[in-house]
Amino acid sequence: MERLGTGIGWRPEIADAVERMQGIDWVEAVAENLCPGHLPESLLRLRERGVTVIPHGVSLGLGGADRPDEARLTALAERAEALASPIVTEHIAFVRAGGPLTASARLEAGHLxxxxxxxxxxxVLCENIRIAQDALPVPLAVENIAALISWPDEEMTEGQFLYDLVDRTGVRLLIDVANLHTNHVNRGEDPVKALDELPVEAIAYIHVAGGFERDGVWHDSHAHPVPQPVLDILSELASRVTPPGVLLERDENFPEPGELERELAAIRGTLEKARGPVETVGPALRAPASLGETKPEPETDPEPGTDPETDPEPGTEPGTEPETDPARQRLSLAQTALLSALVAGTPVPEGFDRVRLGVQARALAAKRADVVAKVAEELPEILAATYRPAFLAYAQGRPMTGGYRRDALDFAEQLLLAGRPEDAETRRRLRHWWLERSGPAPLSGHPAARLARATRRVLLRR
Structure with a gap:
């Protein structure tokens, strides 16, 4: 893995400022926001200057119970090739649940x-990562995420989980020190202990970002300045290993370019102060095989059925259909129950903190409202101050099932069928927006098609 240096998250809102910044060695762009045949001119200019561009995926759901979607993997691979990227990154998270493994409707979280x-x-995660590694043209790195909630009856710490993941798959790590801080505040997890347990030699690069605390909960907003505790964790990590790259993330509430440059300078200063004569930890941690070392052989061969890494679980032997994989089924049932409680208002699964689940549910709804406002920017303009409360009321008990653009259309449709907004001119503008984007009514006899035709007839008469 080449040394990346100092980077910043490329976003369209700050594209011009990023191009003018001095000392930017590389940038990271959200993969799902890029089209390989129509890359933003700003990214192309950066590439021509020799600035490395890395696609950062957010929708694979590698931690979900389903195997990675082939189309999503192909899309990620195409972006890596179009940008001549040395690596691609994703998250250790699940973003959807339900479907065939649980014989239930597919649910989308809209977030990690x-x-x-x-x-x-x-x-399951190890198998999903191996599938992704085989499909991608360059190495994969996966990121630890921030969380508001904890799963009951967990069997490993975060550091142990990541160590075993690297040991089994050779995947690289994208360590977000802001997420370590978030999990310290929200889940009481010691970031120093996590660093003690991490295979730091596997780190591809580091994320640094800001957030805010409210009522004892840390929100990883990516919309606020980087706080000192996050820089302290960066310093702790940099005292153990020299990371190939460090990147500042900012997704919203973009400040003046000068403030971003000051944050980048603080990151560089933290790294310079932390670096000592020893750049890696001692021999207790092994580099994964993909980093140049072979995995040590066990001193004695394990008895069949005793090695959890090499012995398949009953029902997961070669040729077993995914639907009969017991580990995937158990994971799918657990994730579906949790996600349903968060987005559909079903009962809270046993062992979860109800208060924290409520905070997470509200955070997901707020995130959903924000993204819909971006992909359908006319809606906040048409509805003005009523947009957000109206959307949050709509989202309550209505899970997202078809992506954000479909969500925007469904939201507008629900408002119109309810005779809202009350102002006639606003309602006329919203009806025109919906009819223009909802497309021709399908001709099939499917119940959904009949409903779509009926909806259009009702709205056209209004």
Whole structure:
């Protein structure tokens, strides 16, 4: 892995400022926001200057119970090739649940949710990562995420979970020190202990970001300045290993370019102060095989059925259909129950903190409202101050099932069928927006098609 240096998250809102910044060695762009055949001119200019561009995926859901979607993997691979990237990154998270494994409707979280640190989850995650590694043209690195909630009955710490993940798959790590701080505040997890247990030699690069605390809960907003505790964790990590790259993330509430440059300078200063004569930890941690070392052979061959890494679980032998994989089924049931409680208002699964689940549910709804406002920017303009409360009321008990653009159309449709907004001119503008984007009514006899035709007839008469 080449040394990356200091980077910043590329976002369209700050594209011009990023191009003018001095000392930017590389940038990271959200993969799902890029089209390989129509890359933003700003990214192309950066590439021509020799600035490395890395696609950062957010929708694979590698920690979910399902195997990675082939189309999503192909799309991520295409972006890596179009940008000539040395690596691609994703998250250790699940973003959807339900479907065939639980014989239930597919649910979308609209955000990253934590994976339980259990043997089942680790087994599934390892297999999903191997599938992704085989499909991608460059190495994969996976990121630890921030979480508001904890799974009950976890079997490993975060550091142990990540160590075993690297040991079994050779995947690289994208360590977000802001997420370590978030989990310290929200879940009482010691970031120093996590660093003690991490295979730091596997680190591809580091994320640094800001957030805010409210009522004892840390919100990883990526919309606030980087606080000192996050820089302190960066310093602790940099005292153990020299990371190939460090990147500042900012997704919203963008400040003046000068403030971003000051944050980058603080990151560089933290790294310079922390570096000592020893750049890696001692021999107790092994580098994964993909980093140049072979995995040590066990001193004695384990008895069949005793090695959780090499012996398949009953029902997961070669040729077993995914639907009969017990670990995936157990994980799917657990993740579906949690996600349903968060987005559909079903009962809270046993062992979870109800208060924290409520905070997470509200955070997911707020995130959903924010993203819909971006992908359908006319809606906040049409509805003005009523947009947000109206959307949050709509989202309550209505899970997202078809992506954000479909969500925007469904929201507008629900408002119109309810005779809202009350102002006639606003309602006329919203009806025009919906009719223009909802497309021609399908001709099939499917119940959903009949409903779509009926909805259009009702709205056209209004």
């Amino acid at each position: 949710l934590p994976v339980p640190r259990t043997r089942d989850a680790l087994r």
